Amino acid sequence: xxxxxxxxxxxxxxxxxxxxxxxxxxxxxxxxxxxxxxxxxxxxxxxxxxxxxxxxxxxxxxxxxxxxxxxxxxxxxxxxxxxxxxxxxxxxxxxxxxxxxxxxxxxxxxxxxxxxxxxxxxxxxxxxxxxxxxxxxxxxxxxxxxxxxxxxxxxxxxxxxxxxxxxxxxxxxxxxxxxxxxxxxxxxxxxxxxxxxxxxxxxxxxxxxxxxxxxxxxxxxxxxxxxxxxxxxxxxxxxxxxxxxxxxxxxxxxxxxxxxxxxxxxxxxxxxxxxxxxxxxxxxxxxxxxxxxxxxxxxxxxxxxxxxxxxxxxxxxxxxxxxxxxxxxxxxxxxxxxxxxxxxxxxxxxxxxxxxxxxxxxxxxxxxxxxxxxxxxxxxxxxxxxxxxxxxxxxxxxxxxxxxxxxxxxxxxxxxxxxxxxxxxxxxxxxxxxxxxxxxxxxxxxxxxxxxxxxxxxxxxxxxxxxxxxxxxxxxxxxxxxxxxxxxxxxxxxxxxxxxxxxxxxxxxxxxxxxxxxxxxxxxxxxxxxxxxxxxxxxxxxxxxxxxxxxxxxxxxxxxxxxxxxxxxxxxxxxxxxxxxxxxxxxxxxxxxxxxxxxxxxxxxxxxxxxxxxxxxxxxxxxxxxxxxxxx
Amino acid sequence: xxxxxxxxxxxxxxxxxxxxxxxxxxxxxxxxxxxxxxxxxxxxxxxxxxxxxxxxxxxxxxxxxxxxxxxxxxxxxxxxxxxxxxxxxxxxxxxxxxxxxxxxxxxxxxxxxxxxxxxxxxxxxxxxxxxxxxxxxxxxxxxxxxxxxxxxxxxxxxxxxxxxxxx
Amino acid sequence: xxxxxxxxxxxxxxxxxxxxxxxxxxxxxxxxxxxxxxxxxxxxxxxxxxxxxxxxxxxxxxxxxxxxxxxxxxxxxxxxxxxxxxxxxxxxxxxxxxxxxxx
Numbered sequence: 070x071x072x073x074x075x076x077x078x079x080x081x082x083x084x085x086x087x088x089x090x091x092x093x094x095x096x097x098x099x100x101x102x103x104x105x106x107x108x109x110x111x112x113x114x115x116x117x118x119x120x121x122x123x124x125x126x127x128x129x130x131x132x133x134x135x136x137x138x139x140x141x142x143x144x145x146x147x148x149x150x151x152x153x154x155x156x157x158x159x160x161x162x163x164x165x166x167x168x169x170x171x172x173x174x175x176x177x178x179x180x181x182x183x184x185x186x187x188x189x190x191x192x193x194x195x196x197x198x199x200x201x202x203x204x205x206x207x208x209x210x211x212x213x214x215x216x217x218x219x220x221x222x223x224x225x226x227x228x229x230x231x232x233x234x235x236x237x238x239x240x241x242x243x244x245x246x247x248x249x250x251x252x253x254x255x256x257x258x259x260x261x262x263x264x265x266x267x268x269x270x271x272x273x274x275x276x277x278x279x280x281x282x283x284x285x286x287x288x289x290x291x292x293x294x295x296x297x298x299x300x301x302x303x304x305x306x307x308x309x310x311x312x313x314x315x316x317x318x319x320x321x322x323x324x325x326x327x328x329x330x331x332x333x334x335x336x337x338x339x340x341x342x343x344x345x346x347x348x349x350x351x352x353x354x355x356x357x358x359x360x361x362x363x364x365x366x367x368x369x370x371x372x373x374x375x376x377x378x379x380x381x382x383x384x385x386x387x388x389x390x391x392x393x394x395x396x397x398x399x400x401x402x403x404x405x406x407x408x409x410x411x412x413x414x415x416x417x418x419x420x421x422x423x424x425x426x427x428x429x430x431x432x433x434x435x436x437x438x439x440x441x442x443x444x445x446x447x448x449x450x451x452x453x454x455x456x457x458x459x460x461x462x463x464x465x466x467x468x469x470x471x472x473x474x475x476x477x478x479x480x481x482x483x484x485x486x487x488x489x490x491x492x493x494x495x496x497x498x499x500x501x502x503x504x505x506x507x508x509x510x511x512x513x514x515x516x517x518x519x520x521x522x523x524x525x526x527x528x529x530x531x532x533x534x535x536x537x538x539x540x541x542x543x544x545x546x547x548x549x550x551x552x553x554x555x556x557x558x559x560x561x562x563x564x565x566x567x568x569x570x571x572x573x574x575x576x577x578x579x580x581x582x583x584x585x586x587x588x589x590x591x592x593x594x595x596x597x598x599x600x601x602x603x604x605x606x607x608x609x610x611x612x613x614x615x616x617x618x619x620x621x622x623x624x625x626x627x628x629x630x631x632x633x634x635x636x637x638x639x640x641x642x643x644x645x646x647x648x649x650x651x652x653x654x655x656x657x658x659x660x661x662x663x664x665x666x667x668x669x670x671x672x673x674x675x676x677x678x679x680x681x682x683x684x685x686x687x688x689x690x691x692x693x694x695x696x697x698x699x700x701x
Numbered sequence: 702x703x704x705x706x707x708x709x710x711x712x713x714x715x716x717x718x719x720x721x722x723x724x725x726x727x728x729x730x731x732x733x734x735x736x737x738x739x740x741x742x743x744x745x746x747x748x749x750x751x752x753x754x755x756x757x758x759x760x761x762x763x764x765x766x767x768x769x770x771x772x773x774x775x776x777x778x779x780x781x782x783x784x785x786x787x788x789x790x791x792x793x794x795x796x797x798x799x800x801x802x803x804x805x806x807x808x809x810x811x812x813x814x815x816x817x818x819x820x821x822x823x824x825x826x827x828x829x830x831x832x833x834x835x836x837x838x839x840x841x842x843x844x845x846x847x848x849x850x851x852x853x854x855x856x857x858x859x860x861x862x863x864x865x866x867x868x
Numbered sequence: 869x870x871x872x873x874x875x876x877x878x879x880x881x882x883x884x885x886x887x888x889x890x891x892x893x894x895x896x897x898x899x900x901x902x903x904x905x906x907x908x909x910x911x912x913x914x915x916x917x918x919x920x921x922x923x924x925x926x927x928x929x930x931x932x933x934x935x936x937x938x939x940x941x942x943x944x945x946x947x948x949x950x951x952x953x954x955x956x957x958x959x960x961x962x963x964x965x966x967x968x969x970x971x
Contacts, residue, residue, distance in 0.1 A: 704870055707870075707871065708870065708871050711871045711875065715875075715879050718879065718883060719879070719882055719883065719886070722883055722886040722887070722906050723886055725886075725890065725899075725902055725903075725906065726886055726887075726889055726890040726893075726894070726899075726903065731896060731898060731899060734899060734902060735902070738902050738905065738906070741906065741909075742905075742909065745909050745912070745913065748879075748913065748916075749913075749916055752876070752916050752917060752920045753920060754916045754919070754920070754930050754933075756930070757912075757916060757930055757933055757934070757937075760934065760937055761909075761912075761937070764937055764941055765905070765909070765937070765940075765941075768941060769905060769940075769941060769944050772944050772945060772948050773898060773901065773902060773944070773948065775948070776898050776901075776948035776951055776952065777898055779952050779955070780897075780898065780951055780952060780955040780961050788896070789894065789896055789899050790894075790895045790896070791893050791894065791895065792893055792894065792895045792963075792964055793964075794892065794893060795892075795893035798889055798892035798893040799889060799893070801892065802885050802888050802889045802892070803885075805885055805888065806881060806882065806885040809881040809884075809885070810878070810881065813874060813877045813878060813881060814874075818873055818921075818922060819922060819923055820923070821921070821922055821923025821924075822920060822921050822922070822923070823919065823920065823922070823923065823924045823925065823926075824920070825926075825927055825930075828927060828930060831926065831927040831930075832927055832930060832931055832934065835926065835927060835928070835931050836931060836934070840931060843935060847935055847938045847939070850938065850939065850942055851938060851941075851942055853942075854942035854943075854945050854946050855945070857946055857949070858945045858946055858948070858949035859949075861946070861949035861950055861952070861953045862949040862952050862953060864953065864956060
């Protein structure tokens with residue numbers, strides 16, 4: 070059977086895109102079309118295998134408790150034994166489906182979007198490498214394997230953000246992303262090392278047995294520390310406050326990259342890591358609290374920034390941060406199911422939104438400011454339709470996907486903490502508002518520039534097809550998950566009841582509709598002036614528009630700290646290191662200038678010294694033989 | 702040849718060799734040095750004959766006091782300055798060199814006096830045949846190598862003396 | 869006392885020392901070459917003397933002298949050519965002026 074084959078050969082899923090990366094990178098890079106075909110072919114096979122694996126998971130009764138594990142020894146270092154392999158349980162299967170679907174669709178979209186770019190082949194090789202790394206991350210059997218792929222996806226993110234490396238802003242953004250996530254990765258690495266030191270293993274299945282027992286016997290002190298360190302990794306990777314600063318800048322990369330990496334897949338790696346290690350976090354209430362509050366705050370904070378941004382991709386980036394905050398919040402309140410459900414639906418509708426944004430920008434000659442667009446709905450009907458679906462989905466309007474997943478998160482939050490519930494609901498309202506603003510300003514009203522409006526056109530079918538598929542997924546994935554029992558499948562502990570709390574569902578839907586209405590009045594009907602509102606809010610507007618000055622604060626902090634340290638090191642370097650080195654050099658120079666007096670270039674002089682040596686040697690041998698008892 | 706006569710001949714030859722050698726080094730005139738060197742080589746050739754190495758003696762006469770002497774004289778002529786006789790001055794290190802040489806001689810004297818060499822002697826009745834036999838049998842390879850060396854030296858000397866084509 | 873090996877060796881040593889003195893103390897490159905020739909001949913005397921006054925059975929020592937003379941003659945030829953060349957290039961054969969190797 071195909072699904073049995075897929076299950077047994079799950080390691081092929083990340084390997085095939087990796088092969089595509091190698092082939093494209095080493096051989097066909099110069100031939101754009103061929104490279105694209107190779108990349109898409111490998112993605113299709115990978116997608117089929119992922120589907121097979123998912124089917125096998127359902128069919129073979131693989132559950133969270135009884136995963137399918139294949140592993141082989143990677144290396145022995147002393148007593149440390151590290152293996153690589155595949156771990157397949159419903160979590161993995163779901164992630165495989167999400168990653169391979171979105172990655173395949175984005176690659177197809179890129180065939181159209183990147184047309185004519187000189188780096189066409191390079192782009193597909195990086196996309197393939199990313200797909201390989203992300204799929205490998207999802208399949209990891211232990212923390213170290215996960216960490217390896219975790220760094221690899223970070224590398225791909227760096228490469229793709231800096232894809233237009235000739236642009237200074239792209240280079241800077243790539244560096245910023247790499248270094249900011251590095252802060253998080255460092256915490257993660259420390260956490261992993263501490264785990265290895267304490268338990269002697271990094272294997273998920275083994276740790277799942279050991280850690281609860283350890284906490285029972287030794288208390289939560291050490292584990293809290295380790296878990297917090299590990300959580301620093303997801304904070305960096307998933308753009309949680311305060312390490313979210315890199316994600317908006319990451320929009321310098323090509324739009325398909327934003328859709329794939331910085332919306333649908335890589336940024337949820339942090340959520341996935343917490344979910345994968347949920348057996349550890351779940352035992353530590355303090356850490357769960359931290360996760361919930363970091364997530365909740367990030368969700369609200371990012372939404373408040375998204376309010377005032379004008380670049381289409383930046384709005385979506387802050388919305389992504391906000392939605393990731395939602396997922397963290399759901400994890401923090403103990404609902405793995407809600408978090409992963411939202412992860413899945415978000416991957417579809419956010420990828421959809423980004424690809425729509427890409428199509429719009431493509432049509433508008435790479436214009437990013439939404440206030441320079443307008444009135445596009447008649448020019449780009451299909452894009453408009455799909456974008457509307459995306460907006461409805463993210464705003465939580467039934468029966469679109471976001472409604473079900475967001476509702477589950479809010480329900481789960483309400484049962485744990487009222488302040489967080491208020492925060493989450495408020496965020497939902499804000500989300501609806503800024504997404505409506507984005508939609509209305511871009512597609513309704515009068516065109517801001519006649520000229521570019523004239524140029525605007527619907528994009529090619531290669532780009533539209535993924536939009537249509539994703540919008541279909543954005544419509545049905547929520548309902549499907551709700552009906553087919555996502556909660557029984559992806560869960561931690563007991564099966565999750567997929568109930569809808571009527572009060573919460575109705576109230577949040579009404580709030581979203583109110584937000585839509587307000588946005589309509591401001592941006593389409595123009596009953597209220599947005600400038601006047603901004604004027605009234607004054608300082609708040611300014612704070613939001615400037616992203617709460619986080620970047621500036623970091624820059625100042627870095628300036629003080631780094632410059633201070635640099636000054637100290639500069640002093641040490643000049644007066645101590647250089648002093649020692651110069652002293653040594655002077656010593657050597659003095660001795661050698663003394664010795665070089667003997668080297669005056671006169672061959673006779675050298676011959677004389679040579680004869681001296683002969684005399685000394687002969688005299689010594691005479692002495693040795695005659696006096697010290699030898700015989701001549 | 703009686704023993705006393707042999708001894709006398711040896712000392713006479715020794716005096717000639719060392720005297721002319723000293724003359725070579727100490728003479729102020731380079732041409733005189735070259736002539737004295739030729740005399741020294743003749744003395745050495747006589748010594749070889751006295752040591753029953755008559756073929757070598759003949760070689761010494763022909764090659765050293767013949768060939769080498771002519772080469773050296775030609776070298777002196779080719780490199781002499783326009784004015785006056787070719788000089789043969791000492792350099793600034795002649796006194797340290799003298800000290801060193803005396804020291805060397807003393808050491809060598811000690812070595813020779815302290816050496817124990819098995820007694821015995823060997824007088825070949827026919828050195829030409831003996832040498833030819835060895836040279837063309839046992840030592841054929843060094844012989845050929847020496848021939849090659851001479852050829853290389855010949856070519857080398859020509860190329861060196863010819864210069865880079867400008868002169 | 870009849871003449872033996874030691875006399876020859878002493879003679880050779882003195883000759884060698886005289887040649888060495890010439891090599892070390894002369895300025896003229898041709899004078900130095902002459903010193904080298906004296907040293908070579910001192911060595912040849914040693915070869916012949918050892919061949920004559922030690923219990924050997926063939927003429928190996930003399931044969932080595934033949935080779936040494938060959939090499940010596942080649943050396944003189946090259947040495948003179950070098951001296952001529954240096955003279956052509958620098959108008960001097962005074963080795964005090966040849967200090968290109970100065971460190």
